[in-house]
Amino acid sequence: MTATGTGERPDGFTGFRYPISHFRHSLRAQRKTRIVALGSSSTAGTNEIVAFPARLEQSLRKANFGCMIDVLNRGLGGQEAPEELSRLECDVIAEQPSLVIWQVGTNAAYRDGLYSLDEVEAALRVGLDWLTPLPVDVIVMDLQYTAAIVDVPRRLTLAEDMQRRIENVAAAAGVNLFGRWALMKSWCESGQIPLPALDDGHGDRLHVSEVATARISSILAQAMMSAPAPLA
Numbered sequence: 001m002t003a004t005g006t007g008e009r010p011d012g013f014t015g016f017r018y019p020i021s022h023f024r025h026s027l028r029a030q031r032k033t034r035i036v037a038l039g040s041s042s043t044a045g046t047n048e049i050v051a052f053p054a055r056l057e058q059s060l061r062k063a064n065f066g067c068m069i070d071v072l073n074r075g076l077g078g079q080e081a082p083e084e085l086s087r088l089e090c091d092v093i094a095e096q097p098s099l100v101i102w103q104v105g106t107n108a109a110y111r112d113g114l115y116s117l118d119e120v121e122a123a124l125r126v127g128l129d130w131l132t133p134l135p136v137d138v139i140v141m142d143l144q145y146t147a148a149i150v151d152v153p154r155r156l157t158l159a160e161d162m163q164r165r166i167e168n169v170a171a172a173a174g175v176n177l178f179g180r181w182a183l184m185k186s187w188c189e190s191g192q193i194p195l196p197a198l199d200d201g202h203g204d205r206l207h208v209s210e211v212a213t214a215r216i217s218s219i220l221a222q223a224m225m226s227a228p229a230p231l232a
Contacts, residue, residue: 013179013183013219013223015223015226015227016139016176016178016223016224016227016228017176017177017228018174018175018176018227018228019137019227019228020099020137020139020176020224020227021137022098022099022135022136022137023035023098023099023137023224024227025098026098027064027067027069030066030067031068032068032070033067033068033069033070033098033099034070034072034095034096034097034098035053035056035057035060035069035070035071035072035097035098035099035100035101036071036072036074036091036092036095036097036099036100036101037052037053037056037071037072037073037074037075037100037101037103038074038075038084038088038091038092038100038101038102038103039074039075039079039084039101039102039103039104039141040075040076040077040078040079040080040084040103040104040106040107041075041077041078041206041207042075042103042106042144042207042208042213043073043074043075043103044073044075044076044077045073045075046077046200046202046207047200047202047207049200049207049208049209049210049213050213051073051075051213052213052216052217052220053071053072053073053075053101054071054073055213055214055217055218055221056071056101056217056220056221057069057070057071059217059218059221060221060224060225063221063225072095072097074087074091074092075103078107078111079107080104080105080107080108080111080115080120080123081104081105081108081119081120081121081123081124081127082115082119082120082123084102084104084123084127085123085124085126085127088127088130088131089130092131093130093131093134097136098135098136098137099136099137099138099139099224100131100136100137100138100139101138101139101140101141101178101220102124102127102138102139102140102141103141103180104120104124104140104141104142104166105120105142105143105159105162105163105166105181106143106144106149106159106206108120108158108162109143109149109155109156109158109159109162110148110149110155110206112154112155112158117158117161117162117165120162120165121162121165121166121169124140124166124169125169125172125173128140128169128170128173128175129173131175132173132174132175137175137176138173138175138176139175139176139177139178139220139224140166140169140170140175140176140177140178141177141178141180141220142162142163142166142167142177142178142179142180142181143159143162143163143166143180143181144180144181144184144198144206144207144208145180145181145183145184145185145188145198146184146195146198146199146205146206146207146208147195147196147198147199147204147205147206148199148203148204148205148206149206150195151205159181163181163182167179176227178220178223180216183216183219184198184212184216187212187215193211193212193215197209197211197212198212199212
């Protein structure tokens with residue numbers, strides 16, 4: 001994961017590179033702060049596991065007592081960036097959020113043949129072009145590291161390619177990347193959480209487990225609250 005200058009923490013995440021100024025301003029003004037989470041099944045929630053948007057909302061409300069913070073879940077299972085781009089205006093921009101979290105990339109690797117990596121990359125690029133001129137902060141969340149991807153060589157190759165593309169698009173757009181792929185991979189390789197425990201055990205072991213979802217949500221909330229201070 002690219003170093004960001006904020007100092008690596010024990011969880012392995014180095015923090016965000018860019019300030020999240022609009023989100024911070026909304027909190028300081030004690031306005032109703034709205035976040036929209038756009039993505040597929042790990043945003044929508046699967047198999048009775050509470051997905052990260054609800055967990056993030058709870059953590060942020062606890063960390064900012066008295067502030068009105070809502071995280072709107074706009075995840076739809078099985079989708080990828082091209083479909084998500086088609087509903088960006090109605091499901092995201094129309095809500096006038098101060099922050100957007102766009103979870104992307106997993107289905108590009110998992111549904112090999114249904115999606116072109118070039119099309120997914122292009123859709124993400126266009127979507128960020130729409131969002132970045134607006135008064136909204138953006139966090140891109142990349143792929144999940146689970147057995148359904150890692151244990152299938154073709155999917156793993158696609159996933160590694162997709163992860164690099166997402167990193168490059170986010171960097172070019174000047175938005176923060178939440179490197180979920182590298183984070184989960186580091187847990188597996190360090191022995192903190194073995195690969196079988198990173199998924200929920202259902203089907204071909206694609207979806208993120210309870211323990212991994214909880215940890216991802218907690219780290220994301222901490223990263224948001226410790227993001228670099230806005231420039232004067």
